[in-house]
Amino acid sequence: xxxxxxxxxxxxxxxxxxxxxxxxxxxxxxxxxxxxxxxxxxxxxxxxxxxxxxxxxxxxxxxxxxxxxxxxxxxxxxxxxxxxxxxxxxxxxxxxxxxxxxxxxxxxxxxxxxxxxxxxxxxxxxxxxxxxxxxxxxxxxxxxxxxxxxxxxxxxxxxxxxxxxxxxxxxxxxxxxxxxxxxxxxxxxxxxxxxxxxxxxxxxxxxxxxxxxxxxxxxxxxxxxxxxxxxxxxxxxxxxxxxxxxxxxxxxxxxxxxxxxxxxxxxxxxxxxxxxxxxxxxxxxxxxxxxxxxxxxxxxxxxxxxxxxxxxxxxxxxxxxxxxxxxxxxxxxxxxxxxxxxxxxxxxxxxxxxxxxxxxxxxxxxxxxxxxxxxxxxxxxxxxxxx
Amino acid sequence: xxxxxxxxxxxxxxxxxxxxxxxxxxxxxxxxxxxxxxxxxxxxxxxxxxxxxxxxxxxxxxxxxxxxxxxxxxxxxxxxxxxxxxxxxxxxxxxxxxxxxxxxxxxxxxxxxxxxxxxxxxxxxxxxxxxxxxxxxxxxxxxxxxxxxxxxxxxxxxxxxxxxxxxxxxxxxxxxxxxxxxxxxxxxxxxxxxxxxxxxxxxxxxxxxxxxxxxxxxxxxxxxxxxxxxxxxxxxxxxxxxxxxxxxxxxxxxxxxxxxxxxxxxxxxxxxxxxxxxxxxxxxxxxxxxxxxxxxxxxxxxxxxxxxxxxxxxxxxxxxxxxxxxxxxxxxxxxxxxxxxxxxxxxxxxxxxxxxxxxxxxxxxxxxxxxxxxxxxxxxxxxxxxx
Numbered sequence: 001x002x003x004x005x006x007x008x009x010x011x012x013x014x015x016x017x018x019x020x021x022x023x024x025x026x027x028x029x030x031x032x033x034x035x036x037x038x039x040x041x042x043x044x045x046x047x048x049x050x051x052x053x054x055x056x057x058x059x060x061x062x063x064x065x066x067x068x069x070x071x072x073x074x075x076x077x078x079x080x081x082x083x084x085x086x087x088x089x090x091x092x093x094x095x096x097x098x099x100x101x102x103x104x105x106x107x108x109x110x111x112x113x114x115x116x117x118x119x120x121x122x123x124x125x126x127x128x129x130x131x132x133x134x135x136x137x138x139x140x141x142x143x144x145x146x147x148x149x150x151x152x153x154x155x156x157x158x159x160x161x162x163x164x165x166x167x168x169x170x171x172x173x174x175x176x177x178x179x180x181x182x183x184x185x186x187x188x189x190x191x192x193x194x195x196x197x198x199x200x201x202x203x204x205x206x207x208x209x210x211x212x213x214x215x216x217x218x219x220x221x222x223x224x225x226x227x228x229x230x231x232x233x234x235x236x237x238x239x240x241x242x243x244x245x246x247x248x249x250x251x252x253x254x255x256x257x258x259x260x261x262x263x264x265x266x267x268x269x270x271x272x273x274x275x276x277x278x279x280x281x282x283x284x285x286x287x288x289x290x291x292x293x294x295x296x297x298x299x300x301x302x303x304x305x306x307x308x309x310x311x312x313x314x315x316x317x318x319x320x321x322x323x324x325x326x327x328x329x330x331x332x333x334x335x336x337x338x339x340x341x342x343x344x345x346x347x348x349x350x351x352x353x354x355x356x357x358x359x360x361x362x363x364x365x366x367x368x369x370x371x372x373x374x375x376x377x378x379x380x381x382x383x384x385x386x387x
Numbered sequence: 388x389x390x391x392x393x394x395x396x397x398x399x400x401x402x403x404x405x406x407x408x409x410x411x412x413x414x415x416x417x418x419x420x421x422x423x424x425x426x427x428x429x430x431x432x433x434x435x436x437x438x439x440x441x442x443x444x445x446x447x448x449x450x451x452x453x454x455x456x457x458x459x460x461x462x463x464x465x466x467x468x469x470x471x472x473x474x475x476x477x478x479x480x481x482x483x484x485x486x487x488x489x490x491x492x493x494x495x496x497x498x499x500x501x502x503x504x505x506x507x508x509x510x511x512x513x514x515x516x517x518x519x520x521x522x523x524x525x526x527x528x529x530x531x532x533x534x535x536x537x538x539x540x541x542x543x544x545x546x547x548x549x550x551x552x553x554x555x556x557x558x559x560x561x562x563x564x565x566x567x568x569x570x571x572x573x574x575x576x577x578x579x580x581x582x583x584x585x586x587x588x589x590x591x592x593x594x595x596x597x598x599x600x601x602x603x604x605x606x607x608x609x610x611x612x613x614x615x616x617x618x619x620x621x622x623x624x625x626x627x628x629x630x631x632x633x634x635x636x637x638x639x640x641x642x643x644x645x646x647x648x649x650x651x652x653x654x655x656x657x658x659x660x661x662x663x664x665x666x667x668x669x670x671x672x673x674x675x676x677x678x679x680x681x682x683x684x685x686x687x688x689x690x691x692x693x694x695x696x697x698x699x700x701x702x703x704x705x706x707x708x709x710x711x712x713x714x715x716x717x718x719x720x721x722x723x724x725x726x727x728x729x730x731x732x733x734x735x736x737x738x739x740x741x742x743x744x745x746x747x748x749x750x751x752x753x754x755x756x757x758x759x760x761x762x763x764x765x766x767x768x769x770x771x772x773x774x
Contacts, residue, residue, distance in 0.1 A: 212634070243388060258633065
């Protein structure tokens with residue numbers, strides 16, 4: 001086993017009625033609360049009123065920042081930082097999915113930083129403090145509710161960059177699957193692709209003797225696959241939504257990673273693409289991940305074989321590891337296509353005109369790919385294969 | 388899935404050389420450190436010198452409390468609390484296995500409590516603060532390095548009681564498998580029985596739709612079983628020790644529990660037995676757990692069947708659930724006996740003379756057993772079957 005440090009102080013409050021903990025959790029953090037949310041979905045499903053009701057009981061001062069979009073943008077983070085500084089915000093409450101939570105994390109960091117928060121993110125600067133934040137999750141997807149990462153897009157520079165700091169771990173995350181029963185099909189599906197991609201990114205590592213951790217990942221992937229079709233048939237089924245929400249959180253809260261550092265190439269290339277084209281993260285991953293897999297297959301076929309056999313039950317008799325691995329990749333691709341996601345970048349109107357720019361963005365922090373090392377040439381080949 | 392709150396803020400520092408993080412982790416907690424350890428093993432294997440070397444580099448004031456025994460006792464906790472109060476201790480560093488860590492947790496709570504720490508433990512009183520503590524683990528067994536529980540024995544009253552508080556979570560736990568390579572065979576084996584029992588206690592719950600969590604538990608059990616025989620043949624093998632240390636921590640750090648509350652009958656009865664007889668915890672569990680399983684089997688045979696088939700690969704064709712479950716229990720018992728643990732309380736010189744007293748102790752907090760409810764009569768029957 002590899003060496004590791006695992007630290008995750010988020011209080012994970014899971015299940016029906018979890019919101020009843022909200023006041024008790026908030027009580028220690030002060031009176032000025034910035035409520036961060038997205039578009040109108042939490043107003044349509046009643047969650048907005050429910051949260052405000054809980055907050056008013058507490059006689060707290062609620063400030064609001066709404067309109068967070070998918071692929072959340074720096075501009076709205078700046079707006080949030082300004083409110084925090086002006087109104088002496090004590091606590092940020094993010095109500096939404098990964099974009100809302102990521103924005104809240106960036107605001108929390110920026111509120112305690114004298115310079116521009118984009119300096120922190122773009123230069124990967126460490127911090128020593130941030131405003132405390134908590135979340136009420138409304139979408140099973142990114143896992144941001146129980147980790148210390150965020151991804152923000154600067155639309156001025158077309159940069160979409162991830163950043164991590166232990167100071168932006170949510171203090172608590174209220175994860176009630178009820179709030180996800182009205183999530184539209186396309187967002188549900190993109191969430192499924194996103195959480196599966198997180199598991200796969202970690203699964204493709206170069207550590208040895210990882211059978212126990214591998215098995216955890218394989219079972220979680222199988223559970224997601226088995227649950228997905230049932231959930232899409234019965235989108236309001238609490239139990240299916242609960243299983244998916246649970247899987248989305250453990251996919252990226254450290255449980256599946258201990259000691260092994262994953263590849264993350266597909267994510268890095270996807271960020272470069274959607275930083276320019278603002279395509280849905282899940283859609284981009286659904287296109288790029290299988291193509292990366294085919295590209296990396298020959299370098300370490302045994303790992304792909306293991307995934308194929310253990311997750312997709314590919315029959316292995318009489319086949320080479322590479323053949324078996326390839327059948328596993330095809331099975332993944334077919335599963336994602338069965339959910340209705342695109343398999344080509346052209347679906348989003350992306351052609352070869354800006355590929356060099358995408359490669360530049362992907363390479364901005366230098367070479368990457370812990371399982372299968374990347375360089376400019378390889379990134380370009382993957383993009384061309386994805387058009 | 389069930390509702391749950393999962394919170395575990397321990398920084399888990401795992402692997403060879405983890406001790407090099409010690410000074411950085413300690414730096415924020417002040418200068419007066421109470422070093423808590425057991426007998427001579429950390430002096431024999433050089434760890435004591437290594438730790439002192441790290442601490443002296445930092446110019447901290449080190450106070451020592453040694454001589455913590457298995458089934459740690461209230462008297463030594465009292466001694467530790469006294470040192471903390473007298474010397475203004477800032478931080479407690481526990482170097483050892485579960486007994487040392489549990490003692491350190493009790494001292495941490497007692498140091499910030501005006502009354503007798505036994506009031507907290509025996510009356511299950513909540514606290515609002517404790518001294519910070521950290522651990523350097525030397526035995527893969529109890530999981531105490533990454534949870535908020537402790538078990539202390541009061542030898543005046545023969546009470547052995549568990550207590551939990553979020554304030555006694557270690558701030559960090561340094562888990563270097565190297566320090567376990569010299570653990571004697573009997574302690575290694577008792578550790579294996581202990582961690583397997585923790586998983587099994589949680590596995591026997593009444594929640595529904597737990598296939599994902601069940602699978603995590605089953606894989607961890609299988610990994611422990613597969614690793615145990617290899618480890619006993621090559622006790623100094625780092626990789627086997629690493630796998631066992633990792634398994635011992637995840638067995639009781641929340642990973643395998645999410646949403647499901649286990650039975651814990653075997654532990655409660657074992658604590659009652661060893662509170663009086665001071666028998667090894669792992670030895671008592673090895674005797675009592677299979678007997679409890681046989682006793683509970685008929686109430687919910689499907690759960691025992693699942694364990695038998697998935698962990699012990701029991702062939703199920705043409706057999707009733709109860710038959711299959713019973714073969715699984717036998718397989719567990721045989722595995723534990725193959726490690727050399729006892730299967731009868733008489734092995735420890737326990738006869739029927741004090742059974743009523745043991746039952747009294749077990750029932751002290753009222754009826755228990757979430758999977759299979761217990762009462763006086765049933766506890767007595769289990770004890771009689773275990774003699």
